[in-house]
Amino acid sequence: MxxxxxxxxxxxxxxxxxxxxxxxxxKAPKLEPFEVKELNIEKRVAVIVPAHNESSGLIPTLQDIRAQLGAGDRVIVVADNCTDDTAAVAAASGAEVIVRNDPERIGKGYAMGWGVTHLSADPPDFVLFVDADCRLQDGLIDGLKRTCHGVQRPVQALFIMRSAENSPINHSFAEFAWILRNWIRPLGLRNLRGPVQLMGTGMMFPWNAINSVPLASGHLVEDLKLGLDLAEAGRAPHFFPFVKVTSVFPTSAKGTESQRQRWVQGHLATIGKFVPRxxxxxxxxxxxxxxxxxxxxxxxxxxxxxxxxxxxxxxxxxxxxxxxxxxxxxxxxxxxxxxxxxxxxxxxxxxxxxxxxxxxxxxxxxxxxxxxxxxxxxxxxxxxxxxxxxxxxxx
Known part of the structure; x- marks a missing residue:
């Protein structure tokens, strides 16, 4: 018994x-004063796009980013262990490109760390990470910048996954589960004045925060690990649900299963490793x-x-x-x-x-x-x- x-x-x-x-x-979320206050001083943002063989879908993402950049802002594509023309496509789209080739150390965390190291020669005020297959809502960078300046902590935008048009796979259950995980639960934590987990894309950091934590790893869910590391350092992420970044689910059974396997295994491994500590x-x-x-x-x-x-x-x-x-x-x-x-x-x-x-x-x-x-x-x-x-x- x-x-x-x-x-x-x-x-x-x-x-x-x-x-x-x-x-x-x-309860509907309310804007905090610092989330709507105009910045009276210029703040520079660097957008890092980790990309591994993403040339086929990279251009729309870069177009969204470049349309929101201000004076002094930068967009850097990290072409990480690519075997396609990701670097050339990114350069032709007006991005700074840094190439990383290290087949012994493969992982998105390594690409993120490579980008931050590249920025250390001329540090920005804020660093925004965006996945190479995402679309950005208008005003996302400005909204995250105001909020990040106000809280001086990492800020996570709303990240939504949708089914592709005419997808042969029914993702209804997955879309609902995603909304629950990435929108409803973080919104509840925000309304309770609590922090949230990072989601891997649409996340902005003050320079002195992102430059102070180890990034280079092959962890399956590097976003979860990064948010927990920063929480331990006293900088737990803040949720800003008023702007969003979107992506689409895979349209093949192989892609769907491999993506979900990485998410589930990474999440379960993180529970065992981090929760007791x-x-x-x-x-x-x-x-x-x-x-x-x-x-x-x-x-x-x-x-x-x-x-x-x-x-x-x-x-x-x-x-x-x-x-x-x-x-x-x-x-x-x-x-x-x-x-x-x-x-x-x-x-x-x-x-x-x-x-x-x-x-x-x-x-x-x-x-x-x-x-x-x-x-x-x-x-x-x-x-x-x-x-x-x-x-x-x-x-």
């Missing part, structure tokens, strides 16, 4: 965190920002959390019907009800456009696919550290 009760009780923590974040997100550091310092990020990190990917909750509910119910105790069942059912409430509230407020109600009828098929996905992930080894996501449509 104790083992099953403990198992169900452990799942209560991420469910409770998720429920608090979703409820807090139901962050909880200890946060408690010893009395730092609510570190504690908030540690608790937020405990929430696994939505599909995995759903499968764990369903699995524990079935397991505890079966044990109780065979003569076991009913306390684990009650805890498991509480988790199930709390999770359903989270999903319902999130869907009603934010998700109805991307996830129509009739799509829920296909949840059984989706769940079976996810079980197979996690099974393959367990036996298939680690994901690649940094490869360009396959976005080609199968013929």
């Amino acid at each position: 104790l083992t099953l009760a403990a198992l169900a009780g452990l799942l209560s923590v991420p469910v409770a965190v998720l429920l608090v974040e979703v409820i807090a997100a139901l 962050l909880l200890c550091v946060g408690l010893m310092r009395g730092d609510k920002h570190i504690l908030a990020l540690a608790l937020d990190l405990l929430v696994p990917p939505l599909s995995l959390l759903a499968l764990l909750i369903i699995g524990t509910t079935v397991l505890t119910s079966s044990a109780a019907l065979l003569g076991g105790a009913w306390l684990p069942v009650l805890i498991a059912l509480g988790n199930f009800a709390g999770f359903l409430l989270c999903v319902l509230l999130a869907w009603l407020k934010f998700g109805r456009q991307v996830f129509p109600a009739h799509e829920a009828l296909s949840f059984g098929t989706f769940a079976l696919k996810k079980i197979r996905f996690y099974g393959r992930m367990l036996v298939g080894g680690s994901a690649s550290q940094w490869i360009r996501t396959d976005r080609s449509t199968p013929h």
Whole structure:
């Protein structure tokens, strides 16, 4: 009984965190004074675009960036271990280009660190990282710059993934999960005056913050690691949801699975590596920002959390019907009800456009696919550290 009760009780923590974040997100965000105040002094921004074989989609991204640059601002493309013409395309589009070739050390973190080292000869006031396949909303750079100047901490824009037009893959579940992860939960943390996780793109840093943390790594989710490192240094990221950067999901099954495998494996590895330490550091310092990020990190990917909750509910119910105790069942059912409430509230407020109600009828098929996905992930080894996501449509 104790083992099953403990198992169900452990799942209560991420469910409770998720429920608090979703409820807090139901309130519309308000602009802080520093987020609308004009800068009275010139501040220079350098935009770094890490790019690994991204020549086919790089031009629109650079056009969006260049349209928002002011006097003294720069855009630097880091052509990292490329085997295509990324460097030439970037140079022709008016970007500064630095080439990095080091096949022994592959990872987006290495490319980011290379770009920051390049800037150290003439440091800007702020550094903005943008992925090479993203589009920027008008006013994004200016809004992030004002906010970053006001908080003197990293600032994360809203990052949304959408399905490509005429995509052969139905990404409805993935789009809803993405909105919950990258919009609803950070919005809830913002409304609670808390920090957020970094999302990998659309993130701006004061120079003295980004220049003070190690970047060069092959970590699968370098954005999560970077945000946690900065939180430990007293500079937890701030969420600015009023501007957004967008990208599209892969349009091939291979690209979809490889991308999700990297995200899931990286997230789970980060939980195991960082959460115990962050909880200890946060408690010893009395730092609510570190504690908030540690608790937020405990929430696994939505599909995995759903499968764990369903699995524990079935397991505890079966044990109780065979003569076991009913306390684990009650805890498991509480988790199930709390999770359903989270999903319902999130869907009603934010998700109805991307996830129509009739799509829920296909949840059984989706769940079976996810079980197979996690099974393959367990036996298939680690994901690649940094490869360009396959976005080609199968013929």
